[in-house]
Amino acid sequence: MRNDKGPTLGIDLGGTKINTALVDINGNILSVHKFPTHPEKGSDKIIEDILTCIDECLGKARQKAHALGIGIAGQVDLEGTVLYSPNLKWRNVPLKEKLEEKLGIPVIVTNDVRAATWGEWRYGSEKGVTDFVVLFVGTGIGGGVISGGKMILGCSNTGGELGHTTIVVGGRKCHCPNNGCLEAYSGGWAIAERAQESVRTDPTAGRRLILLAGSIENITAATVGQAYHERDPLASQLVGETGRYLAAGVVSIVNAFNPCLLVLGGGVIEGIPELVKIVEDVTKNKALESAVVNLKIMKATLGGDAGVIGAAALAKQTV
Secondary structure: OOOOOOOEEEEEEOOOEEEEEEEOOOOOEEEEEEEEOOHHHOHHHHHHHHHHHHHHHHHHHOOOOOOEEEEEOOEEOOOOOEEEEOOOOEEEEOHHHHHHHHHOOOEEEEEHHHHHHHHHHHHOOOOOOOOEEEEEEOOOEEEEEEEOOEEOOOOOOOOOOHHHOEOOOOOOEOOOOOEOEOHHHHOHHHHHHHHHHHHHHOOOOOHHHHHHHOOHHHOOHHHHHHHHHOOOHHHHHHHHHHHHHHHHHHHHHHHHHOOOEEEEEOHHHHHOOHHHHHHHHHHHHHOOHHHHOOOEEEEOOOHHHHHHHHHHHHHHHHO
């Protein structure tokens, strides 16, 4: 008989690394192994690397796992096939089937942000909230929605794509087919684009950003965050605008889902945590009064571990 109280494996699979962890029933990480991904080598090579990471992780802990959860940056169908992952350059890869064949244990494949949402919901500082939204602001923007204690999956398993909420009709071109998405204004790539445009328009105002990045083309969201904390006026303007754009999306999300808790996480929030307060202030003033009366907005608590912890917990819950 399988030991359902034993640890499970969680993997956060992105375009740059395979982050693997063995996680116990309380959400504690027992061992970790990280390895770079090589998208140019194709899906079969990455799957081989995943298997190696699992062996290394289990070897460090000297334990077995009874299930594996894996969160991947991309769209995943209900059968565990990765329909499209732009960072990995995957299309229609039957990841669940391939891993179960090799490992002989149940495997759950999901979107990476949905895995992180599950981690924050089950093991974050506000555990057990039944109506809960997570918005992760990194290079792109993704989200997850818990409603009535259940994860919203959607008709084709793509529920929670909150970064593609339209906030400006006919606005900036997004990486999706649409214009004016929240991601096109507040995602890391969009912050970099907006900053570079501002510096080209006024190189004098952008001197600090150029100095920090080395060139206009190298200015990133992290550059903006660093200059902002040095009180650079242009960076402060950019952060203020980003906060207001982000809040515009959050207002719509709060009105639509009426969560008790909205959590903001991801690399941009980690680099510029002041965005949380900007979003909170605008949302409390602009959203429907009935939608914010019990609303709490806070920064994610699990940081970079949310994905692996959530993937492992989701596997345990599912099996």
